Amino acid sequence: MPAAAMVIGLVLHASHRPRFEQATRTLNGVTFAWATYEREDQIRSRVTELLATAHLDGLLLGLVPYARCRDLLPAGLPVTVTRSAALDLALAWSRARGNGWPATPVSIDTFPQETVDEVATALDLDRHAIACLPFDPEQPVADVVAFHRERVAATGAPYVISVRTGVAAALDGRVAVLNALATPGTIRADLHELALRVRNRKADGQRFAAAVFLIARPDRIADLDRARVGLLHLLLNTPEFADAWIDTRGRRGVVVFAHAALFEAVTRHWVGLPVLAEARDTLGVRAVAGFGIGGSARLCVALAERAAARAEQDADPGAYLISDNGMMIGPMGASGAPLTFTYREHGTIEALAGRVGLSPATLSRLAAIERNLGGRPVSPSELARSLGITDPSGRRLIRKLSESDLAVGDGSSQVHRKGRPTRLYRLAITAALEGTP
Structure with a gap:
């Protein structure tokens, strides 16, 4: 039987569907499940329906949909958040000049300040005449519209550049809006990356x-x-x-x-x-x-x-x-200096890890714990807490270290009045790394 096609969900504003459809044409072996909305308050219900009716291998959605529904997404679902790129902003400025408008003054929403500065520098624009409102997941469209109105009133800008779909409708033609939405090329790149990630994840x-x-x-x-x-x-x-x-x-x-x-x-x-x-x-x-x-x-x-x-x-x-x-x-x-042994500095650690059946990183961390103990014996539970693993895993680790003479029994401890004493072990990893008996 042929392998089942990969299913990728797409969450987007209804008006964006043509550009998303154009972006999907270059992907073969993938089935797309669509969830479109007209208003932001519809996003959660549309995503809930999509998750209930489609067996998704991955999900692609924009900044606003992701902010509205991130708590609904299954923990194991690969997700890509597509966003407008620097090229999309540069194209919006190009359209402004094609309309006969000056590049500045202007106000821009959703793009990070760093992206705006990068594009403005590349186009040799006056950055002081550009107002930027970076994306905030808690910020409603009304606040974005208020920001643009304030800047237009203060500077006389003939247009604004927006990524939020509801901005143009809310401004109601009182000021021109250039949409700097992700181009099909940007969406296509994100889709290809997501599909590759899903394939790699399965392997x-x-x-x-x-x-x-x-x-x-x-x-x-x-x-x-x-x-x-x-x-x-x-x-x-x-x-x-x-x-x-x-x-x-x-x-x-x-x-x-x-x-x-x-x-x-x-x-x-x-x-x-x-x-x-x-x-x-x-x-x-x-x-x-x-x-x-x-x-x-x-x-x-x-x-x-x-x-x-x-x-x-x-x-x-x-x-x-x-x-x-x-x-x-x-x-x-924080200094970049290693706080643990590494196989780059102690070539024997890789060979020793292979002999014991542990990764060099784990053995490196155990060597650091041994140094911090300063010769004091440790219980399996204490060692487990230091490594961030469960107590049973700590006991199994101690047994493996003992079998390789990297942990030696050294007395016991009675933590509670009732119950059996806890066996203590002294780590011997540093001596093995340094070749001392």
Whole structure:
């Protein structure tokens, strides 16, 4: 029997369907399930119906639909949020000039300030004459319309550039509106990326990756909102994150979506995260980070939040990685200097890990835990908590280490008056790495 076609759901405004249909023509072996709406208050019901009637392998939707229905989306569903790109904004400005309008003054909504600045610089425009209202998931269309009306009244701009579908209707012809909607080419690229991700996910569930950056000790920050925006801009202007999707998350956080390979490069293969030191030096804030790798975007974020919470427990700013197979790597230092053994510096760790049946990253983390213990014996439960794994997994790990002489029994501890004593073990990983008896 032939393999079943991949099913990708599309959530969009009814007026956008022609451009989406044009974008879908280049994808073969994919069936599309459509959910269209006329008003934003219809989005949730349309998505609920789509999820109930179609067995989706992936979902593509814009910023507004995603903000309105993100809590409805299944945890394991691959999702791509399509958004207008810098090229789409440049094309809108080109249409303005074709209409005989000046490039500035103008007001623009939804695009990040960085994108507006980038395009304005490329077109040699006066950035001071451009007002920008970046996308806010909690902001209704009425507020976007009020922003444009205020700017038009103040500057006499003959038109505005908008991505929000309801803006033109709300302005009711009182000012011209140029839609900078995603072109079929932009949508097509997002669709191709989503389809490839779905195919890769079926073969390998480790294609999603997310990072959550948190401002630690928020009670010590006088202006937390300003600090969060500063952290957001710092990440947006970090060259290593150029291909990542970055947005705020809560009052003190920033979330980053990217391929795991990008995060591996940024952290020097999960060793250090220098951008945390830059946040301290340039923003004066203590920031920590967590990375999550799993089978869906939502799962990655959940794992990244757990990892960031773990990083907050350390005295010094750092980062951790948690994957959905139970592995945790960290701490990663803010200076970029490794806080754990790595196979690059200790060539024996890779061979030792292969002999024991563990990954080099896990053995690296165990070596760091051993150093922190300073010779003190540890129980399987305590070791499990340090690694962020379950108690049964901790006991299995101790047995595996004992079989390879990397953990040696060293007495017992009676934590509670009732019950059996807990066996204690002294780790012997450092000696094995250094070749000492």
